[in-house]
Amino acid sequence: MANLEKRELLYEGKAKKVYLTSEDDKLIQEFKDDATAFDGMKKGTIGNKGEINNAISSYLFEYLENYHIPTHFIEKISSNEMVVKKLQIIPIEVVMRNVAAGSLCTRYKIPEATIMEYPILEYYLKNDELHDPMINEYHAYAFGHATPDEVRAINRIASKVNAILKFFFDRRNLILVDFKLEFGKRNNEIYLADEISPDTCRIWDKKTHKKLDKDRFRHDMGGVEKAYLELRDRIINA
Ligand SMILES: Nc1ncnc2c1ncn2[C@@H]1O[C@H](COP(=O)(O)OP(=O)(O)O)[C@@H](O)[C@H]1O
Ligand SMILES: [Mg+2]
Incomplete structure (x- = not known):
């Protein structure tokens, strides 16, 4: 993914930001430290959550791919970002x-x-x-x-x-x-x-x-x- 460029923000959710990229069929998911619970009633942050969740999620998606589970995961590109298939x-x-x-x-x-x-x-x-x-x-x-x-x-x-x-x-x-x-x-x-x-x-x-x-x-x-x-x-x- 050396030359994949991060473009405009497509969607900002409660725990992640999703960006368009230089390739139509790929997105970048950026994991945030923000945390919400109870329907968004409770808000806060968890230190380093973005990095931790990106690491865990990337690892588990790759693990599941080995068992032939089709996932959107393409590649972890930084501590808190992964490239995914746009769905x-x-x-x-x-x-x-x-x-x-x-x-x-x-x-x-x-x-x-x-x-x-x-x-x-x-x-x-x-x-x-x-x-x-x-x-x-x-x-x-x-x-x-x-x-x-x-x-x-x-x-x-x-x-x-x-x-x-x-x-x-x-x-x-x-x-x-x-x-x-x-x-x-x-x-x-x-x-x-x-x-x-x-x-x-x-x-x-x-x-x-x-x-x-x-x-x-x-x-x-x-x-x-x-x-x-x-x-x-x-x-x-x-
Ligand atoms: N591969 C994908 N293609 C398009 N959208 C995705 C993909 N994977 C996740 N999303 C969406 O991106 C958003 C991720 O941000 P998140 O903070 O979880 O949002 P939300 O507050 O809506 O749960 C979610 O709405 C999720 O459904
Ligand atoms: Mg969500």
């Missing part, structure tokens, strides 16, 4: 849950850390104004966000990612509690997009259940940056 993002957040935490506990009155018999796949509409309401696949078809074939592809990729990453984290004495994925389309192909990081996953130490993810920020547990760094080192330097 048409499907405005659905796909959540996969292995262990009960967060909204699952409140919505269904299940104690945190309950191990589920079977992973749970959920869909939420990616719409801040509507506060990301939960939907099912029929909403996705009816609203024109994805076809049944596309939803099947998304489900297959999400389940495969879960199987791969569950073992990946288990080998590092970590529990993959849950995670959120985003997908995009290009030329009728579905790709895994966005990021995979402690902002978008819940990950606990296997023995102590110490949280190594954004829940530390959400619930003012302290040691947020330290936990993100610990997770990065346990993922990358294992």
Whole structure:
């Protein structure tokens, strides 16, 4: 990517900035230190989060590519930037849950850390104004966000990612509690997009259940940056 130029800002989100580049089909994702939670109600920053999340996300996308998961990742080009394929993002957040935490506990009155018999796949509409309401696949078809074939592809990729990453984290004495994925389309192909990081996953130490993810920020547990760094080192330097 030696001669890829960063051009105008396409979109600034809550945790990243997305830039056009000198190549039509490539974008640069720049990871910010900004953190938000509870629908943007809580705002703050986490020291070095941009670099940590870019490092973790780049590593995991590359890892998944080795298992033939189609991802938007092309190359990490600096501490807080990666080049990705430009996609048409499907405005659905796909959540996969292995262990009960967060909204699952409140919505269904299940104690945190309950191990589920079977992973749970959920869909939420990616719409801040509507506060990301939960939907099912029929909403996705009816609203024109994805076809049944596309939803099947998304489900297959999400389940495969879960199987791969569950073992990946288990080998590092970590529990993959849950995670959120985003997908995009290009030329009728579905790709895994966005990021995979402690902002978008819940990950606990296997023995102590110490949280190594954004829940530390959400619930003012302290040691947020330290936990993100610990997770990065346990993922990358294992
Ligand atoms: N490959 C891609 N092509 C186009 N858009 C992408 C791609 N990957 C991620 N995005 C979008 O870029 C934005 C990333 O910034 P983020 O801070 O996560 O935004 P948001 O606040 O909307 O979640 C998201 O809206 C995400 O859907
Ligand atoms: Mg986002």
